[in-house]
Amino acid sequence: MTENGSRIASPADLSARREQLIAEDVGIRRILVCSTGCLAIGAREVEAAFREGVAAADLQGEVQVVATGCHGLCAMAPVVVIEPNDVVYGRNRIKYVPDVIEQTVKSGEIIRRFCFGRDPEMAHLGDIPFYAHQTKAVLRNVGRVDPQQIDDAIQRGVYEAAGQVLTSMEPDEVVEEIIASGLRGRGGGGFPAGLKWKICKESPGSTTYLICNADEGDPGAFMDRALLEGDPHSVLEGMIIAAYALEAAKGFIYVRAEYPIAVEHIRIAIEQAHERGLLGPDILGSNFSLDIEVREGAGAFVCGEETAMIASLEGERGMARPKPPYPALRGYLGQPTIINNVETFANVPVIIGQGGVKFAESGTEGSKGTKIFALAGQVNNTGLVEVPMGATIREIVFDVGGGLPKKREFKAVQMGGPSGGCVPASYLDLPIDYDSLREVGAIMGSGGMIVMDETTCIVDIARYFISFCAEESCGLCAPCRFGTVRLKEILDRICGGRGTIDDLNDLERLAEVVQKTSLCGLGQTAPNPVLSTLRHFRDEYLAHVADRTCPAGVCTALLPEKEVATAAKEG
Amino acid sequence: MSAVDIGPALDVLDDLAPINHGHVIPLLQAIQDRYGYLPHEVLLEVSEQARIPASHLYGVATFYAQFHLEEHGRHTVRVCKGTACHVRGRQIIQEAVDEELGIKPGQTTEDRRFTLETVACLGTCFLAPVVMVDHDYYGTVNPDKVAEILAGYE
Numbered sequence: 133m134t135e136n137g138s139r140i141a142s143p144a145d146l147s148a149r150r151e152q153l154i155a156e157d158v159g160i161r162r163i164l165v166c167s168t169g170c171l172a173i174g175a176r177e178v179e180a181a182f183r184e185g186v187a188a189a190d191l192q193g194e195v196q197v198v199a200t201g202c203h204g205l206c207a208m209a210p211v212v213v214i215e216p217n218d219v220v221y222g223r224n225r226i227k228y229v230p231d232v233i234e235q236t237v238k239s240g241e242i243i244r245r246f247c248f249g250r251d252p253e254m255a256h257l258g259d260i261p262f263y264a265h266q267t268k269a270v271l272r273n274v275g276r277v278d279p280q281q282i283d284d285a286i287q288r289g290v291y292e293a294a295g296q297v298l299t300s301m302e303p304d305e306v307v308e309e310i311i312a313s314g315l316r317g318r319g320g321g322g323f324p325a326g327l328k329w330k331i332c333k334e335s336p337g338s339t340t341y342l343i344c345n346a347d348e349g350d351p352g353a354f355m356d357r358a359l360l361e362g363d364p365h366s367v368l369e370g371m372i373i374a375a376y377a378l379e380a381a382k383g384f385i386y387v388r389a390e391y392p393i394a395v396e397h398i399r400i401a402i403e404q405a406h407e408r409g410l411l412g413p414d415i416l417g418s419n420f421s422l423d424i425e426v427r428e429g430a431g432a433f434v435c436g437e438e439t440a441m442i443a444s445l446e447g448e449r450g451m452a453r454p455k456p457p458y459p460a461l462r463g464y465l466g467q468p469t470i471i472n473n474v475e476t477f478a479n480v481p482v483i484i485g486q487g488g489v490k491f492a493e494s495g496t497e498g499s500k501g502t503k504i505f506a507l508a509g510q511v512n513n514t515g516l517v518e519v520p521m522g523a524t525i526r527e528i529v530f531d532v533g534g535g536l537p538k539k540r541e542f543k544a545v546q547m548g549g550p551s552g553g554c555v556p557a558s559y560l561d562l563p564i565d566y567d568s569l570r571e572v573g574a575i576m577g578s579g580g581m582i583v584m585d586e587t588t589c590i591v592d593i594a595r596y597f598i599s600f601c602a603e604e605s606c607g608l609c610a611p612c613r614f615g616t617v618r619l620k621e622i623l624d625r626i627c628g629g630r631g632t633i634d635d636l637n638d639l640e641r642l643a644e645v646v647q648k649t650s651l652c653g654l655g656q657t658a659p660n661p662v663l664s665t666l667r668h669f670r671d672e673y674l675a676h677v678a679d680r681t682c683p684a685g686v687c688t689a690l691l692p693e694k695e696v697a698t699a700a701k702e703g
Numbered sequence: 704m705s706a707v708d709i710g711p712a713l714d715v716l717d718d719l720a721p722i723n724h725g726h727v728i729p730l731l732q733a734i735q736d737r738y739g740y741l742p743h744e745v746l747l748e749v750s751e752q753a754r755i756p757a758s759h760l761y762g763v764a765t766f767y768a769q770f771h772l773e774e775h776g777r778h779t780v781r782v783c784k785g786t787a788c789h790v791r792g793r794q795i796i797q798e799a800v801d802e803e804l805g806i807k808p809g810q811t812t813e814d815r816r817f818t819l820e821t822v823a824c825l826g827t828c829f830l831a832p833v834v835m836v837d838h839d840y841y842g843t844v845n846p847d848k849v850a851e852i853l854a855g856y857e
């Protein structure tokens with residue numbers, strides 16, 4: 133039997149270890165305290181209070197306090213889930229902990245005021261619509277394990293798919309399995325992952341490199357952050373499987389430095405995986421070896437773009453390079469390189485676990501599996517959600533998200549960040565997948581969904597995204613460097629009450645030029661928010677230039693004096 | 704200004720040896736970790752020791768928002784300019800912070816108490832609008848709360 137902390141020598145050893153961990157935990161109830169996103173609002177203190185409370189009540193033998201990743205329902209932060217029947221409590225404060233231990237942990241009573249909507253009928257996870265309408269596949273372990281304990285991951289079955297692949301499958305078979313699954317890249321572009329791997333395998337080179345794109349630069353997106361913070365071992369497992377399939381011996385995780393907890397958790401996970409022989413030489417006795425290095429980004433949005441990321445890893449300014457050649461052919465140090473997003477890698481063990489064909493049964497014709505979205509903006513249940521591909525915007529915003537606060541009216545949802553677009557209310561019943569969104573002028577993007585109501589000015593949003601891209605342009609190519617600034621100037625004019633009808637035509641023409649002539653994805657997609665809003669909200673632009681009003685009451689230059697004062701107060 | 708101690712930079716070079724071109728960003732990050740910024744004397748010394756042209760070090764340092772060439776204030780205030788914060792009124796928060804500190808993003812107060820920065824999403828959009836001071840988050844901030852938050856940092 134494997135000793136705690138020692139090397140795991142084979143898949144059989146891994147299973148034995150898992151059985152042992154499960155046996156050790158029989159009869160233990162756990163209090164799962166989110167200790168990642170909720171840290172921003174006092175979760176660390178709440179966790180400590182639970183530990184003390186459990187000790188004071190002499191419950192250590194049967195109750196365990198676990199610091200987990202995100203439970204998803206960030207609107208109720210700090211969130212705690214209490215086993216055995218998953219009582220969900222929100223807005224936890226230290227002073228309430230003794231009551232929770234006394235009444236709920238000890239006696240199984242529900243305390244109404246901590247429940248979702250202060251409704252005791254919604255005390256349990258399965259009763260809350262936010263959870264009932266989700267399908268947790270990729271997020272299955274997030275909120276259930278202590279991400280700093282590899283044993284928690286092993287107990288939940290992480291690394292079993294890697295064991296199976298390394299000892300009983302040929303690399304080509306793995307690629308075929310991913311192709312069969314229909315998995316498309318979750319970083320925004322939606323390129324078929326298996327196909328990319330196949331192209332890479334056929335590329336000439338002495339070494340193949342693997343890069344996990346954890347730069348998550350889209351403002352308003354926090355899916356990758358939640359995965360790395362809450363279940364880093366599943367991301368590593370996906371990378372091990374990919375590296376084996378591609379016969380790569382070296383991997384990088386390029387992670388945004390603005391995510392200190394994600395950086396810390398992935399580093400700890402790598403160290404623990406090395407100790408157990410799940411990374412490094414001869415993984416699980418298979419003769420296959422892999423090293424993974426963490427690199428922190430340095431605050432440049434463009435480095436999320438794959439060729440700029442490679443430049444950054446090579447120690448250069450993060451400037452994009454012309455494609456082709458694509459990184460799969462010539463990437464890091466000129467060698468074949470696969471870059472995939474965090475969520476793409478996290479899907480890989482799921483696919484191996486159930487088989488590619490089975491995976492392809494879920495989702496839509498062209499988009500398989502599930503997608504994680506970060507729901508934010510004017511919506512009640514802000515948080516992290518996972519739904520099958522093909523769910524409608526209405527299901528996500530209203531069934532899962534609980535609709536808009538203060539009964540405000542849904543105006544649009546912004547998807548895909550600075551490369552995406554605004555989807556108006558008329559498409560609430562659109563089943564979301566890569567292709568349907570493209571047809572309405574938006575993109576799936578990486579999964580940020582910002583809900584907007586009638587108090588959001590669409591022209592201001594277009595200006596917001598263009599300013600973002602103008603600031604983040606790497607400056608290498610002229611269409612993006614100048615074009616984004618010119619677009620911003622036109623939008624500044626319109627929001628400032630000095631716009632004309634001609635400005636709208638200029639916007640459209642210039643946007644198309646920037647789209648078609650920029651070097652990399654940043655410039656090519658920067659005009660999308662402008663074009664999509666012009667397409668769906670032309671009336672609102674016209675109100676700004678023809679009637680000199682801002683219907684949402686945001687553009688102060690277009691408001692009567694007294695409204696300026698109240699708008700400033702209300703925010 | 705007093706001369707900068709080169710010692711910590713030499714330790715960094717030792718830790719990362721053998722240094723190649725690909726290490727430039729982790730190298731600058733480690734130096735900034737030790738000094739709080741990238742002092743000119745240190746960059747020149749590193750350039751010499753690591754045989755990386757100073758022009759390259761500066762090229763990289765000025766490209767990435769994370770690096771700064773001047774000493775920061777004792778506390779860093781970061782106002783989120785992400786989308787979720789934008790639609791929940793981050794502009795008026797920014798204005799309130801600018802006014803309270805009397806500086807613009809990228810600047811440091813004269814008494815070196817605060818440096819003001821903006822950040823594109825802190826990943827805590829459920830708290831929008833968000834202000835971060837050093838490692839502390841402040842959520843659903845309104846302009847009236849700004850002075851009170853900043854008063855907590857000396």
Ligand SMILES: Cc1cc2nc3c(=O)[nH]c(=O)nc-3n(C[C@H](O)[C@H](O)[C@H](O)COP(=O)(O)O)c2cc1C
Pocket residue numbers: 316317318319320321322323325345346347348349350433434435436437438439471472473474476578652653654
């Ligand atoms: C300006 C720009 C920013 C990007 N940022 C990210 C990012 O933060 N994370 C990400 O995974 N992909 C990002 N991408 C997409 C990557 O270039 C690349 O397509 C992706 O990492 C491939 O992985 P996937 O196929 O698994 O999605 C960005 C692209 C552009 C043009």
Ligand code: FES
Pocket residue numbers: 351352353783784785786787788789823824825826827828829831832833
């Ligand atoms: S947009 Fe401000 S924290 Fe995400």
